[in-house]
Amino acid sequence: MNPGAQPNQANSQAPESAASKDAETGAQSADGKQKKAGKAALLLIFFTVFIDLVGFGLIIPVLPTYAQQLHADDFAVGCVIATYSVFQFFFTPIWGRMSDKVGRRPILLFSLAASALGYLIWGFSGSLALLFVSRAVAGAGNANIAVAQAYVSDVTTKENRAKGMGLVGAAFGLGFVLGPAIGGGCVSMGFNLQTIGFVAASLSIIDLVLTFFLLPEPQQRSNAGSERFTKEKNFFFNTVSDPKLRTSLLIFFIATFAFANMEATIVLLTTKKLNFGSFENTMMFLYIGLLIVFVQGGMIHRLNKKYGEKKLIGIGSVMVALGLVLTPVSSNLYVLGAALFLLAVGSGLNNPANQSLLSKLAPEDKTGGVLGVGQSLSTLGRIAGPVVGGFAFQYLGMSSPYFIGAVAMAVAFILSMKLPDAAA
Numbered sequence: 001m002n003p004g005a006q007p008n009q010a011n012s013q014a015p016e017s018a019a020s021k022d023a024e025t026g027a028q029s030a031d032g033k034q035k036k037a038g039k040a041a042l043l044l045i046f047f048t049v050f051i052d053l054v055g056f057g058l059i060i061p062v063l064p065t066y067a068q069q070l071h072a073d074d075f076a077v078g079c080v081i082a083t084y085s086v087f088q089f090f091f092t093p094i095w096g097r098m099s100d101k102v103g104r105r106p107i108l109l110f111s112l113a114a115s116a117l118g119y120l121i122w123g124f125s126g127s128l129a130l131l132f133v134s135r136a137v138a139g140a141g142n143a144n145i146a147v148a149q150a151y152v153s154d155v156t157t158k159e160n161r162a163k164g165m166g167l168v169g170a171a172f173g174l175g176f177v178l179g180p181a182i183g184g185g186c187v188s189m190g191f192n193l194q195t196i197g198f199v200a201a202s203l204s205i206i207d208l209v210l211t212f213f214l215l216p217e218p219q220q221r222s223n224a225g226s227e228r229f230t231k232e233k234n235f236f237f238n239t240v241s242d243p244k245l246r247t248s249l250l251i252f253f254i255a256t257f258a259f260a261n262m263e264a265t266i267v268l269l270t271t272k273k274l275n276f277g278s279f280e281n282t283m284m285f286l287y288i289g290l291l292i293v294f295v296q297g298g299m300i301h302r303l304n305k306k307y308g309e310k311k312l313i314g315i316g317s318v319m320v321a322l323g324l325v326l327t328p329v330s331s332n333l334y335v336l337g338a339a340l341f342l343l344a345v346g347s348g349l350n351n352p353a354n355q356s357l358l359s360k361l362a363p364e365d366k367t368g369g370v371l372g373v374g375q376s377l378s379t380l381g382r383i384a385g386p387v388v389g390g391f392a393f394q395y396l397g398m399s400s401p402y403f404i405g406a407v408a409m410a411v412a413f414i415l416s417m418k419l420p421d422a423a424a
Helices: 002-057 060-069 074-102 104-124 128-141 145-155 158-188 193-214 224-228 235-240 246-273 278-307 309-329 333-361 364-395 400-416
Strands: none
Touching: 002 074, 002 104, 002 145, 002 158, 002 193, 060 074, 060 158, 060 193, 060 246, 060 278, 074 104, 074 128, 074 145, 074 224, 074 246, 074 364, 104 128, 104 145, 104 193, 128 193, 145 158, 145 224, 145 364, 158 193, 158 278, 158 333, 224 364, 235 246, 235 364, 246 278, 246 309, 246 333, 246 364, 246 400, 278 309, 278 333, 309 333, 309 400, 333 364, 364 400
């Protein structure tokens, strides 16, 4: 009986084995499609954050011309830049929390439409007041980085979440430094100031259309937006006063303040002192941007492993301070190039190392909220930097914003020596 039964048993197992292989193949195919869809979604998120920060910097190279046409002084120029960040500061937590309730996709679509409207107002603006309005609306619309980060949190696993967040960080840094280069490039190609507003609006509209047709709502939505900007009573003040976190958070503010101080006034300085035109200023911002991208994209992870975050924060702070001191005394392109090299490389080391350290120091169940506080302080730095820089440039002299920033980064270096160890 048994010998006769064996072939039948083998025959009965064959279809099961084939069905099992078909099911496995189907699962692999579905998994492959899901991964492709996930990569496409992350690329769209990258583009959204990139557009946000391009919008912040796009106006910087054209501000001297705007100042002349609209009768704005250097202090008003700084205030125009800061207006964008003020509205971004207030709306970032609002969009983040709302996306937990109504969905990531609707909030992203609404915020992109708002940013496009802001740039259209810029395109039609003929007065300084309308320019302020346009920057306010665009800043509120582009305050969607919390939604982008929440989306990444929803569609990634714990194992590859850091990589996804790194993609958002790379888009943030790239847009922050290439926005001015794109704006300067538009001017050098003969675009007038209103046309640049329409260029920015077109980028937001393209992003809006792509998001509408290609970005799906995450299958499972977390509370990442609310966690990052928690409503817990006194959470912000408790976090910034935490002995383990406050030094890193203070460096966040100082480093962003010093860099934004420089970024808001560098075109005013090079135009008045070195007679730079739009082409030279565009090349200058491209130089800064490519250096930062090179450091953050190719070097930072290896350096982090070799030296650790604390050393990189200290080294970066010293380099930025030296670059800020050298920038206003630069009498030729070689000295300016060396100064900007120190600034760009130092900033490229300081910021990601500090963010990495803060994420390790934060309590595991409150990491999102702590990083949200760090982001809020960075935004405050982008508000204070242009205002202080514009005021100092006009009333204290062309060199003063850079010396103020250098002193601030010297303080950041001293603070870096008091940073706790990540394992502490």
